[in-house]
Amino acid sequence: MxxxxxxxxxxxxxxxxxxxxxxxxxxxxxxxxxxxxxxxxxxxxxxxxxxxxxxxxxxxxxxxxxxxxxxxxxxxxxxxxxxxxxxxxxxxxxxxxxxxxxxxxxxxxxxxxxxxxxxxxxxxxxxxxxxxxxxxxxxIVGGADERPLWLSRYSAFLAASGVEPDKAVAAQDAVGKRLSIxxxxxxxxxxxxxxxxxxxxxxxxxxxxxxxxxx
Incomplete structure (x- = not known):
């Protein structure tokens, strides 16, 4: 890593x-x-x-x-x-x-x-x-209801940058659970x-x- x-x-x-x-x-x-x-x-x-x-x-x-x-x-x-x-x-x-x-x-x-x-x-x-x-x-802007949408957009950006789709989804999940946003x-x-x-x-x-x- x-x-x-x-x-x-x-x-x-x-x-x-x-x-x-x-x-x-x-x-x-x-x-x-x-x-x-x-x-x-x-x-x-x-x-x-x-x-x-x-x-x-x-x-x-x-x-x-x-x-x-x-x-x-x-x-x-x-x-x-x-x-x-x-x-x-x-x-x-x-x-x-x-x-x-x-x-x-x-x-x-x-x-x-x-x-x-x-x-x-x-x-x-x-x-x-x-x-x-x-x-x-x-x-991330907005309340708790908007956060999943923005995190899914982040995952889509990772995939567009060449990250394998399953790893992009895993990264989205990790960010949402582990970071203080x-x-x-x-x-x-x-x-x-x-x-x-x-x-x-x-x-x-x-x-x-x-x-x-x-x-």
Whole structure:
């Protein structure tokens, strides 16, 4: 699974590569040329590589609980690896900063509301005043009645991306049962309660959404 991880997000998340490009642009609006960026959930290294290529003077602290995924991040970065310090663990294991920007992509849907608020608050605490924070994850509009429809659409997207139909259905079932998926309104409340301001939706891809907010 680790070996094939880098093949996954570009196929399974609508507009994934464009989302990374937009995230880099949003960070760069306020982060200076030699910025230090915190990347939470950095395993695999796809966002680290995208940001490093977009901004040749930035340095990064990447945090992930999986040692094999951090090893993969180093491989993905290749010659860019010298600009990234990789830390095994969770938000509490991240350096104190202060950072010029931060991201948490495709990660927060793995934790419940209370932990999500705590993580967002800890990220906020590590940022310089006014620094941007970019987050993207599963976030589905409407109430419980609409969720099955959106998850079936996600399954159909996987099948259209080349996933075997039975595996696409299994993925739909796993997402619905195992992930903590909020509505966009609930996600935005968490960012406000964590101390962020000027929260703006910048990305929507079927069952995924992304925001930029400021410390």
């Amino acid at each position: 680790v070996a094939k991880y880098t093949e996954g997000p570009p196929r399974f998340v609508p507009g994934y590569n464009s989302m990374l490009s937009m995230a880099a642009i949003l960070l760069a609006e306020r982060a200076h040329e030699d910025a230090r960026i915190l990347v939470l959930g950095a395993g695999g290294g796809l966002e680290l590589k995208a940001f490093a290529q977009a901004q040749p003077s930035w340095t990064f602290d990447g945090v992930d609980p999986s040692a094999p995924m951090l090893d993969l991040a180093g491989q993905t970065l290749g010659p860019l690896a010298s600009r990234a310090h990789l830390h095994r663990g969770y938000i509490d294991d991240a350096p104190e900063g202060p950072f010029d920007g931060a991201t948490c992509l495709l990660t927060l849907h793995f934790v419940d509301v209370e932990e999500r608020l705590r993580i967002a608050s800890e990220i906020r605490r590590r940022l310089k005043p006014g620094a941007p924070f970019v987050a993207a994850h599963f976030s 909020l509505t966009p309104e609930q996600d935005e409340v968490i960012l406000r309660e964590a101390g962020f301001s000027d929260t703006t939706l910048f990305y929507t891809g079927f069952t995924f959404r992304g925001w930029v907010a400021y410390a």
